[in-house]
Amino acid sequence: MSRNSVSAGGGDLPDTSRSSLPLPKREVLADSVYEAVKAMVMDHVIQPGARLGIEALSRTLGVSATPVREALARLEADDLVVKRSLSGYRATELLTRAGVEELFEMRLLLEPRAVALATERIEEAGLDRLEALADEMQALPEEGDTYADYGRFAALDQEFHDVLAVASGRTLLAAAVERLHSHLHLFRLSAIAGGSPATVQEHHRILRAVLRRGPRRAAEAMEEHLRLSLQRQLDRFASVAGADED
Structure with missing residues (x-):
């Protein structure tokens, strides 16, 4: 599987993500942020096991922290991320x-x-x-x-x-x-x-x-x-x- 994987651990995500993720108007912002972060997890831009920093994601997507938190909660329900005490959200590991x-x-x-x-x-x-x-x-x-x-x-x-x-x-x-x-x-x-x-x-x-x-x-x-x-x-x-x- 050839994918350009980078860690999303406390730093910024790649600037290339910003240009490919145009965000629509306010009423669908939450869904757009959810799909954007989901794509990063699915494509291993955010590597399995890597930490998802809310501030870093907010800067990368050019949005406030609120829709990012909402997106991470939805992704937790999808079992694509897991929330751990003291360490925040991390992408789940791949199936063996x-x-x-x-x-x-x-x-x-x-x-x-x-x-x-x-x-x-x-x-x-x-x-x-x-x-x-x-x-x-x-x-x-x-x-x-x-x-x-x-x-x-x-x-x-x-x-x-x-x-x-x-x-x-x-x-x-x-x-x-x-x-x-x-x-x-x-x-x-x-x-x-x-x-x-x-x-x-x-x-x-x-x-x-x-x-x-x-x-x-x-x-x-x-x-x-x-x-x-x-x-x-x-x-x-x-x-x-x-x-x-x-």
């Missing part, structure tokens, strides 16, 4: 291979059950949304190596799974799926070459099963998707390990 395997273990327990329930309960509005998400994902260009390139695909991917979880009618189950924040953590490792077309095809198989109101087929399609996605992630780790040995 074991962490990825554990994440998918949880997803395999939760999401096939969720989609089976959703198949029996989802309403027309939910089906329309799933179809729109699948179509938009298919229309997007192949993602690049920065959050600006793959961010939209990642958001659509997450929403596809969340819509199905919510449609299950099980509040705790849907909340558990959402709390995993799996797409943010996985895409933060870097985009996978060829991952988008495979994901789109697998989503369409899930969608067809849901449209046919087949709970078992939908659960099987979701399980297959998750196992294939896990294998793509493990292949990434193997590729990185092989490159380190060369």
Whole structure:
């Protein structure tokens, strides 16, 4: 993964960030600051484990400390930063291979059950949304190596799974799926070459099963998707390990 990583530990962030992050008017300032800091974390401009200084971020983005604090609180809810007593906010560490395997273990327990329930309960509005998400994902260009390139695909991917979880009618189950924040953590490792077309095809198989109101087929399609996605992630780790040995 080739990214220009710099530490955001108590000093200023790179001036190049300022020119690429134009901030809009007051009413959407908080969202803009959130997306700006999120992009820095996802792209490793702020390195995993590095401290996020509120004053440094404020200077870099040309805003007051208030929207920066709000952004960091939202990112803490996303599990992209962690707040520690006496040391402030730090970017969370990247998932390890074991962490990825554990994440998918949880997803395999939760999401096939969720989609089976959703198949029996989802309403027309939910089906329309799933179809729109699948179509938009298919229309997007192949993602690049920065959050600006793959961010939209990642958001659509997450929403596809969340819509199905919510449609299950099980509040705790849907909340558990959402709390995993799996797409943010996985895409933060870097985009996978060829991952988008495979994901789109697998989503369409899930969608067809849901449209046919087949709970078992939908659960099987979701399980297959998750196992294939896990294998793509493990292949990434193997590729990185092989490159380190060369």
